[in-house]
């Protein structure tokens with residue numbers, strides 16, 4: 056499977072800057088040899104999806120509500136995301152878990168809603184630094200997987216160590232391989248052959264300079280990129296770095 060490079064724009068982007076970024080990605084996307092996805096803020100999804108229509112760059116949301124519609128002031132449903140042009144949605148990002156008190160149970164409800172609306176959920180898991188130092192990293196990630204994923208899960212996992220998000224720090228290759236191997240085994244245990252084929256993205260301070268070292272490791276199926284996804288040149292450079300071995304192999 057081609058790597059997926061997903062950009063999480065977080066709370067960045069007004070109309071002009073989002074359109075400029077989308078146009079630059081559209082212009083450069085053809086040559087990279089990866090699947091590409093951008094997740095703009097809600098207000099820009101429709102416009103960005105229109106600009107990227109017919110291009111190799113897919114569009115996603117950064118969150119959705121667990122219900123299809125109703126009295127939930129300020130919330131956005133999965134069906135609304137789909138209607139605006141999204142095909143994917145990031146769920147359970149550590150910033151949502153921290154800023155909005157989202158629990159694994161909240162995330163699981165959202166995953167079900169996303170799948171019912173025809174969106175591919177990207178479910179984020181990852182340990183804090185304190186949990187890693189206490190040797191609890193796999194225990195925490197295993198618990199997040201078991202409690203956040205519904206039995207009929209058919210999406211993507213993003214492993215994002217909380218201490219690596221926006222810090223410029225990343226785990227070493229051995230740590231990434233150990234955690235991605237663990238996640239793969241858990242997915243296979245929970246979902247059988249489907250779990251064996253699920254993409255597992257790495258996220259947390261992915262940059263052009265470290266992309267090749269992180270993204271060619273076994274069981275790393277691409278990246279969820281925050282800060283570097285706001286610059287088209289950096290985002291496409293990450294995608295090119297991720298794609299290189301496939302291209303060399305003729306795939």
Ligand code: PGA
Nearest residue numbers: 220221259260280281282
């Ligand atoms: P970062 O963010 O690339 O800026 O570290 C990643 C994320 O939060 O998805």
